[in-house]
Amino acid sequence: MSEASSKRMNVFERYLTLWVALCIAAGTLLGSRFPGLAEFFDRFTVAQISIPVAVLIWLMIYPMMLKVDFASVRRVGERKQGLVVTTVVNWLIKPFTMFGIAWLFFNVIFRDLITPDLAQQYLAGAVLLGAAPCTAMVFVWSYLADGDPAYTLVQVALNDLIMLVAFVPIVSLLLGVSGVPVPWDTLALSVVLFVVVPLVAGWLTRRTLIGRHGQEWFDSSFLPRFGPVTIVALLATLVLIFIFQGETIVANPLHILLIAIPLAIQTFLIFGIAYGWSYLWRIEHPVAAPAGFIGASNFFELAVAVAIALYGLTSAAALATVVGVLVEVPLMLTLVWIAKRTRDKVCARHECALPQVGAAVEPVSIDSGEV
Template identity: 55%
Template sequence: MGIFERFLTVWVALGIAAGVALGLIMPAAFESIAALEYAQVNLVVAVFIWVMIYPMMIQIDWAAVKDVRKKPQGLMLTLVVNWLIKPFTMAALGVLFFEYLFAPWVDPASASEYIAGMILLGVAPCTAMVFVWSQLVKGDANYTLVQVSINDLVMVVAFAPIAAFLLGVTNVSVPWETLLLSTLLYVVLPLTAGVVTRSWLQRRSSHAVSHLVSALKPWSIVGLIATVVLLFGFQAQTIINKPLVIGLIAIPLVLQTYGIFFLSWWMAKLIKLPHTIAGPACLIGTSNFFELAVAVAISLFGLHSGAALATVVGVLVEVPVMLSLVAMVNAWRPAQK
């Protein structure tokens, strides 16, 4: 591991601190960057995420993708956790904490909105960042691509009905522009670029692909840190103004993340998934598609609602928590024989 990967947690912690500090010092600059969005997708963040996942896309071998069907257990684990378990455990935790444990400190109207925001996070499994987590745990790039692609297809038909059921509303309007634009920016375009790059490199030499991926790895980490700086810079004022509320929302979100991960890991071991498939499969279920969750929260409850705030807190806690899970997966990697 290089210095970037070895001290990744340190860089992310510095990125969080820098983001909050810069957001307070230069709020106008961050407001201008935040305004560069379309369909709730920030285009600057999209570029940084693209930088993060492009190296992994180069590693995808289309000749090996077809072999995924021979090992469907990883796909089944992902689908069961994401759509039959995670949304409902998130709703249960939200009710437990905000209707009971935190009731003395939160008024009922705000509590119901925080629960709604948590539910929207639970029904929106991650797309883009999964490629980053998979790369950090040395996951099977081909298998990860198939897992993410099938998850996105299921999301098209399952997101609205499950969200509507758990929220107790009759109609949840899916922001199709957000869903489609995110898929285009985070999957289709970098995948296409990766395929073209890989094909060109393979014609040059047998080692060209590995050499380029090694050269790009530091830039992938730079993209991650830059994304962290922006996300925390966007919410710096909220972090300072509402630390108690953010802390209260973060507690069940963190418990949900670790709980889903350990449940997924246990199930992966039960069905004897290889480590390179088990790692990404478990991480897919624990991270969230925050652009979609934020967009729906704003459309249903308003920009300044508790639901929108809860989805933003989901963004803030995800990267540090996911890095701790990445460290666990790497620590549990079987020794080479």
């Protein structure tokens, strides 16, 4: 990773929560002051999918897919324990703990604060987050915690492949159990549009450009051009979504906190399971930390897109997924700090060397306040 890329990541991590908060505030203000904006954007909808949001979602995901080299799946046989941890936690534990925690809070603990219809919608949004482990941002969390970048790539690639076949059945099962009707065809179409299409486009672009110009040019000259694209698309998406949610938020500001509570509990629980399991299994820190981050964070671009496609831009389910975006960054930075603080203890159980990021680039220090 180049020094310039490291600085961009540092700035990105330091200020993303602020940008997200400002965009949510701007969207809420616009939506509450100018309700006609929501009606205007709602005209550009085809098959329950908003065209403006679809374009922004693609702009978010495509640069991330450019970074995923699926040829690295050939390394799946190296250090199998890390892959076992992330696979079991992400697909056999995480979706079901998310459903259980969200159901408990929205239907039992908060039942006097929200209506049954809102509880079901918030539960649906939480399930969509729980069934989509992180694809892109985990590279950032792994880097900050001194994770092994090559092995992180293998973990992400494996989870992406599993998500292509497991996301729809898991979401349909859990939402069916919760009493929320799920249009299977719309859900499957959303996965194709927001995962398969950008994945294939990213793979073709990567393969073509590396073949013509080489890996070094691709990593140092081409990829950095897309850094701002993802951030701008994410922030624009938040503004647009909160234009539709403006009146709801102004009328029910408490609901943002109610949604955030179970999502935060789920985040710490899943990280604790994956990271704790890795510690007990004597998995080295550069593999253990990313294994915990992948499950703790979410592929929120997919969750937001599917929530919008299934329930609409004005739905409470879409609001729940967007709250996931709001709380994820500060929560994940906290987990990065925990992983850094416990690194020596983890390494004491296994001889592990930190990845060499580059001779001229020092590892990012969470303790020093650089993030």
